[in-house]
Amino acid sequence: xxxxxxxxxxxxxxxxxxxxxxxxxxxxxxxxxxxxxxxxxxxxxxxxxxxxxxxxxxxxxxxxxxxxxxxxxxxxxxxxxxxxxxxxxxxxxxxxxxxxxxxxxxxxxxxxxxxxxxxxxxxxxxxxxxxxxxxxxxxxxxxxxxxxxxxxxxxxxxxxxxxxxxxxxxxxxxxxxxxxxxxxxxxxxxxxxxxxxxxxxxxxxxxxxxxx
Amino acid sequence: xxxxxxxxxxxxxxxxxxxxxxxxxxxxxxxxxxxxxxxxxxxxxxxxxxxxxxxxxxxxxxxxxxxxxxxxxxxxxxxxxxxxxxxxxxxxxxxxxxxxxxxxxxxxxxxxxxxxxxxxxxxxxxxxxxxxxxxxxxxxxxxxxxxxxxxxxxxxxxxxxxxxxxxxxxxxxxxxxxxxxxxxxxxxxxxxxxxxxxxxxxxxxxxxxxxxxxxxxxxxxxxxxxxxxxxxxxxxxxxxxxxxxxx
Numbered sequence: 196x197x198x199x200x201x202x203x204x205x206x207x208x209x210x211x212x213x214x215x216x217x218x219x220x221x222x223x224x225x226x227x228x229x230x231x232x233x234x235x236x237x238x239x240x241x242x243x244x245x246x247x248x249x250x251x252x253x254x255x256x257x258x259x260x261x262x263x264x265x266x267x268x269x270x271x272x273x274x275x276x277x278x279x280x281x282x283x284x285x286x287x288x289x290x291x292x293x294x295x296x297x298x299x300x301x302x303x304x305x306x307x308x309x310x311x312x313x314x315x316x317x318x319x320x321x322x323x324x325x326x327x328x329x330x331x332x333x334x335x336x337x338x339x340x341x342x343x344x345x346x347x348x349x350x351x352x353x354x355x356x357x358x359x360x361x362x363x364x365x366x367x368x369x370x371x372x373x374x375x376x377x378x379x380x381x382x383x384x385x386x387x388x389x390x391x392x393x394x395x396x397x398x399x400x401x402x403x404x405x406x407x
Numbered sequence: 408x409x410x411x412x413x414x415x416x417x418x419x420x421x422x423x424x425x426x427x428x429x430x431x432x433x434x435x436x437x438x439x440x441x442x443x444x445x446x447x448x449x450x451x452x453x454x455x456x457x458x459x460x461x462x463x464x465x466x467x468x469x470x471x472x473x474x475x476x477x478x479x480x481x482x483x484x485x486x487x488x489x490x491x492x493x494x495x496x497x498x499x500x501x502x503x504x505x506x507x508x509x510x511x512x513x514x515x516x517x518x519x520x521x522x523x524x525x526x527x528x529x530x531x532x533x534x535x536x537x538x539x540x541x542x543x544x545x546x547x548x549x550x551x552x553x554x555x556x557x558x559x560x561x562x563x564x565x566x567x568x569x570x571x572x573x574x575x576x577x578x579x580x581x582x583x584x585x586x587x588x589x590x591x592x593x594x595x596x597x598x599x600x601x602x603x604x605x606x607x608x609x610x611x612x613x614x615x616x617x618x619x620x621x622x623x624x625x626x627x628x629x630x631x632x633x634x635x636x637x638x639x640x641x642x643x644x645x646x647x648x649x650x651x652x653x654x
Contacts, residue, residue: 313496313555316457317510318486318562327509331500 196379203370210366211387213280217362218349218391221287225348228288229295234325236300247296254293259354262286267358279358291348298340302333335406342399346392353388363387408471410435410566410598411456416465416475418451418622425451427622429465435565438592438599440609440630443619444646449602452619453568456600457481457488470565486514489559493571495551497543503530503554504539507561515562522561529557533587549580553587560591566598567591573605581605588612606650610634618643 200207235247254262263286270277306329314324334341356364367384371377411433418426426448433439441449454460455467458474458481467474469484498506507526511517517525530536533553543551552572559567569588573581585608592599592612601608609616609630616633618626618640626633626643638644 307499309492309494309496310499312459313492313498315481316459316485316490316492316496317558318482318514319510320482323513327513328498328500335500 196383199370199374199376199379199383203366203374206366206370207363207383207387209361210363210384211390213355213360213365214349214352214362214388215391217280217284217287217352217355217360220284221291221348221352222345224288225292225295228292230299230330232292232296233299233303236296237303238321251293251296254289255297257290259286259290259351260357262290263354263358279360280355280362283352283355283358283360283362287348287352287354291344291351294344294347295341298337298344299333301340302337303329305336306332338399338403338406342396342403345395345399349392349395350388408435409433409468410437410470411600412466412468414466414468416455416462416467418448418455418460418462425622426455426462429624431617431624431627433598433600435598436596437614438601438612439615439617440613441600441602441617441619442604442606442609442646442650443625447619448622449619450570451622453490453570453600453602456566456568457485457490459490486562487564488566488568489562489564490568490570491552491555491559491572493575495543495548495555495575497551497555497558499543502540502542503535503546506543506554507558510558511561526557526561529560530554532560532590533557534583547580548576549583552576552580552584556584556587556591564597566600569599569601569603571602571604573603604650606634618646620646 232247232250235243236251238244238247263283266277266285267279267282270282310328310332311324314328315321319327352362353364355362356368359365363384367380371380374380409432411431413429413431416426416429417424429452441453443449451460455462455474456469462475465475470487472479472484474481474484498509501509504523504526507529508522511522511525512519527536527539530539533556535550535553535557538546538550538554543554546554572588573584576584585605588601588608589612591597601613603609613630616626616628616630617624618638620642625640626638628638632638633647638647
């Protein structure tokens with residue numbers, strides 16, 4: 196195992212870097228897109244609610260791999276050239292944002308309805324009320340399930356391996372093929388995933404305690 | 408111009424006819440007290456005035472805007488019409504001072520120093536300047552309600568709506584809140600609509616008393632007629648006798 200690490204570390208580092216990069220980008224955008232669709236789902240306007248529901252129901256009920264393949268195969272065919280890393284990151288963002296939307300929506304709905312009425316009566320618009328009053332309280336409530344989504348996101352980034360996205364899983368496959376030492380190769384990959392997810396997990400727990 | 412005008416307003420919750428043929432005019436500066444049994448539509452009526460409840464038919468003109476018109480943005484009305492709720496609805500994630508300063512800051516873009524000075528003045532007025540940095544959950548119901556009133560006043564509204572402001576309070580806290588409300592009624596030219604069972608308040612500072620039952624306005628009297636004369640409506644007389652006996 197030490198031998199693999201010693202000889203293959205450039206590949207492993209590249210993999211680690213791509214996995215982290217993809218995760219950070221997807222986390223950032225899925226949080227924004229997810230929150231936006233969560234708000235759509237609870238807006239007074241019926242058309243917006245329908246848009247929110249349709250988005251969530253479509254993208255959380257299609258396998259991540261299918262969404263990713265769609266971007267990897269279909270987009271280059273009709274729109275523009277797109278590499279595996281980009282296709283995978285977009286797929287992961289859209290897929291995760293549907294779950295985050297559901298999580299954030301449940302958070303928004305668990306904020307007492309009087310908070311919104313108080314803010315509206317005070318002269319704030321719907322979006323101002325969301326931004327200053329409802330969302331800060333909603334996020335506090337959904338930190339634990341949101342943490343789950345973030346961890347899932349990091350693990351799901353292994354979908355990049357299917358579209359040549361140079362992530363950890365992809366490099367793991369390469370190393371296993373090159374060295375023919377399958378077990379140790381994947382063991383190292385597993386450990387490197389833990390290196391990303393464990394601190395994330397502890398950070399979310401810390402955040403939960405801090406804000407409680 | 409009248410502050411509030413209801414013309415044949417109808418309000419439904421599904422099949423339930425919550426407000427029936429409401430006709431009511433409130434002049435600027437008036438203090439109007441709404442009473443009636445629970446489920447009579449008083450709270451619904453007051454909540455239509457700032458657009459928290461949509462109406463299905465009729466005309467409802469508040470501060471010059473017609474709320475029945477789908478194109479009217481209720482936000483235009485809410486900037487000038489404050490509301491105080493039974494359960495206070497203070498922002499749980501903000502301190503007392505932030506509660507009061509938020510709307511003037513983001514809605515009226517009031518200058519920061521002026522905003523803070525005015526907020527502290529209002530806190531002083533309701534006797535809670537020492538609580539500026541507390542969070543709502545750290546305060547008693549009576550204190551929260553006085554801060555909710557201060558939060559509404561910070562917008563310098565033309566009209567204030569009170570939806571059972573003392574119903575959720577312990578008896579010994581009620582007077583603190585009522586005194587603040589009486590001060591406003593006496594010292595300002597604000598229009599006030601108050602849903603309450605506090606007849607002492609109605610007697611002292613009310614101009615008119617409106618009695619509602621089953622979604623209808625059954626009595627609309629001057630304070631003198633209502634308390635010292637006799638309401639012409641039988642149900643209003645019964646209701647009044649029960650409240651007076653309890654006092």
